[in-house]
Amino acid sequence: MLSFLRELFxxxxxxxxxxxxxxxxxxxxxxxxxxxxxxSAVAPFIYTLF
Amino acid sequence: MYILGISAYYHDAAAAIIHNDKILAAAQEERFSRIKHDSSFPSNAIKYCLDEVGIDILSVEHVVFYDKPFLKFERLLETYLSFVPIGFLSFSKAIPIWMKEKLFQKYLLVKKLQELDEQFSKDKLLFSEHHLSHAASAFFASPFDEALILTMDGVGEWTSTSLAVGKGNDIRIQKEIDFPNSLGLLYSAFTYYCGFKVNSGEYKLMGLAPYGQPKYADLITSSLIDIKEDGSFRLNQKYFNYCVGLTMTSNRFSALFGSPIRKEGQQLTQFHMDVAASIQLVVEKIVIKLANAAQIETGLKNLCLAGGVALNCVANGKLLKEEIFDEIWIQPAAGDAGGAIGCALAAYHMHLKKPRFPVRPDSMQGSYLGPSYASEVVSSELQAAGAIFHEMSHDEMIDWTASQLVRDRVVGWFQGRMEFGPRALGGRSILANPKSDSMQKQLNLKIKYRESFRPFAPSILIEDLQAWFELDAASPYMLLVSSIREEHCKKLTDDEREISGTERLNITRSLIPAVTHVDYSARIQTVHSDTNPEFHRLISKFKEKSGCPILVNTSFNVRGEPIVGSPLDAFKCFMGTEMDVLVIGDYVLKKEDQNHDLINDYRDTFDLD
Structure with missing residues (x-):
């Protein structure tokens, strides 16, 4: 998690x-x-913008 | 030095492996998982790439991902913020996915790669920008030392269209058009409006366009999109809903055209054909303007294309016809799958600064980069499936298959390595006689189970190209559309000219009606003896027997199914459709010989696309 936060910063x-x-x-x-x-996170059926 | 490229998590997941600047193997995950456009981590494709080369993941110097997740998340946040409070529903669906998975993609990738070997180090993982991956897949695989690169798709991180200059081992981005202004999304919005599935139905819209008149082109350019002289454009977001909604178009869009969105299964009318013709014309104009302005600005004589919009072969054909460039090269896997090749090549040439040695005709090797099967594997797979087959000598097989085609029998053709990219190029193809009047309908309704209006493509010997088509450039990847030469066309009677809509399909327009679209155009594949000698030999034999150097070539699948990957997939498809003959390597299978209990109702096996 620490390296993730470092990369994000x-x-x-x-x-x-x-x-x-x-x-x-x-x-x-x-x-x-x-x-x-x-x-569960259901992805919208529309174009995968996410 | 081995570099593995990966594209995943959005559309078509794929993996590709290169050794220095040579592309050794590439495959889409859908061919193994049997899920069309499978976007999941391409474990099977990676395993195939490593097996093909005979190495393990630890021997790979770098693994490169084709896209930058943080940048994409930035775009997502800024888009939602700029529309707030509209779009909360979409926001509430998107954010959990990102918080749960996509934001931590690097760690997810490392975890997946460590499943192959736990010693895999995360320091080997690199990320390339989405459009740089596209540009690299187009330029580094092209035969040019210097070229203009145009990439166009739905959207990557921010960019939807980019213009770059490629020189030697470097690519410099010159201009970009950012989301939400996107040519790909504009075309997808119309795909959605005409009742086809976004991200797979764009081909259908393109195929529908020749049935219509571009009556709405002015309306589109006056209301939906502002196009500048240099081809740059801005979409009027009043009419779209993809930024923050769960649909592509808004109610205003439907009101503008005076008709609601066509529902799946509803009748296609002349209106939808005219809408398709209109957006096709607009897209062609934009592509030509973009390329023309960039050519004038840079003075470059060669063009490379990639990105999903580069699969619009009608626009490509029109661009070629403009003669703006000396040569145009289009990446055969122009969609996201091709990003796997692009990011690997970008890492090698740009990150590691390794030299590049362009080769002719290109470094894609005909796009035959997927798995092949030894004859003993084929025979054991077929035996296990209960198939009745026999082996012929190679010459006998070519002669027999050509005879079957002359007799209007439909042939499943499975030879050599599988193609990389969306097109079947004679490795995993269904072949037929183009001279038959009824073949187009028969293939659509009895073999492919798809809409009757959809055209089929011709594969022609490169040596005969100019005798049959108004095209003088090779099109080995079926990415150029051109007209059939007038001397092969049949003049229409007055009555025939009166016919409109899909009824026009019933008119015989040329000597090769099965591959002649209603506007006398065809999506051409040129077949070359150096990249696909078997296919070249087959067509040559067919020419010897029939006088015609052309075959109908359509992908070996049914509607909604990924193209077959293995001999077993091919046998299942053969038994589930009204295909007459299956040829795998030198093994031949006749439908009438097969055990009737193995015939299955295949058409409901896959979700329609």
């Missing part, structure tokens, strides 16, 4: 997208909750 630094940090923080907190509470 490096990505943000290179792309100069520091404003993404609070969004990522919220995501990791709430996203983690969503994942924990959801049985």
């Amino acid at each position: 490096e990505f943000i630094r290179v792309r100069k997208k520091f404003w993404l940090i609070p969004i990522f923080l919220v995501f990791f907190i709430f996203g983690g909750l969503i994942v924990l509470t959801e049985g």
Whole structure:
């Protein structure tokens, strides 16, 4: 996890997208909750943009 | 030095292995898993690549992934933010997938590769940008030392269209058009609107276009897309919904054309044909403008194409006809699968800065990069399946197969290495006599179980190309459409001219009606004795017997099925359709000899595409 966070920060630094940090923080907190509470993530049937 | 390229998790997962700058093997996962457009990690394809070369994963210097997940996630977040609060539904579906898996793709890849050998080090893993992978697959595999590279697809990370210059062992991106402005997504939106499946029905839309008139082209260019002189474009997002919705088009799109989205199975009307013709014309114009402006700017004489839009062979044919470039080379696996080759080559030439030595005609080796089967394996697989077959000498097999084709029998043709990319090029093909009036219908309805309007492609000996088609460039990968020469066409009567819609199919238009589309065009494959000698010999023998150097060539599968990979897949498909004859290597199988209990109803085995 630590190396993942390091890589993510490096990505943000290179792309100069520091404003993404609070969004990522919220995501990791709430996203983690969503994942924990959801049985399966069903991909939308439409074009795989995700 | 071995480098393994991987494309996965979005569309067509694939693996490719190179040794220095030589492509040794490549295959799509769908051919092994039997799931069309399988996007899962290509374990089977990787295993095949390593087995083909005879090494294990530890002997590979680098494994390269064709796409950058963090960049893609950035695009996703910024897109949702720019539309907030619209798109919450799509957001709530997408984010869990990313939080659960896709954001941690590097670790997922390492885990999967360590399943092959736990000693595999994550330091060997590299990532290439999506459009760089496409560009590299087009340029590094091409015969050119210097060329303009145009890549166009739905979307990669941010980029949907890129213009680059390739020189020696380097590629420099010159211009990019970013999501949500995308030629691929525009075409897919129309595919969706006409009731076909996005990401697989685009071919159908292209095949439908010649039945219509481009009545809506002006409407498209005035409302949906703003095209500049240099071919750059901007889509009017009012009419689309793919950014944050779960559909491709918005209600305004349907209102603009005055008709709701066609539902699957609903009748195709002249309206849908006209819409298909219109978007096809618009896409052709954009591709030509983009290429033309870039040629003027760079002065380069050769062009390389890749990305899903480069599979639009009608647009490719029109571009060639414009004579903007001396030569055009199109990557046969232009879609995402080809990214596996591209990222491996990009790592070798650009990351490791290794020299490049372009070869002619190209380094794809006819795209025959997949598995082949020794005759003892074929015979044991067939025996185990209960097939009745017998072996012929090679010459006898060629002669017998050609005779069967002359008698209008439909032949399953399984020879040598499997093709890499979406087209069957005479390795895993269904072949037939193009001179037969009823063959097109018979193949569509009784063999392929697909829509009757869809055309079939001709495979022609390269030596006879100019005698039959208005094309003077080789098209070994079936990626160019051209017209049949006038002397082989039949003049229509006044009554025939009155016929519209799919009824036009019933008119015999040329000496080769099975491969003549309603606009006298054909998606041509030129067959070369150096890349596919067996297929070349077969067509030559057919020519000797019939006077015609052309065969109908369609992929060896039914609608919704991946092209057959193994002899067993071929036998199952043979027994599940009304194919008359199956030829695998020098083994021949006649339908009438087979055990009738083995005949299965094959058409419901695969989900329709």
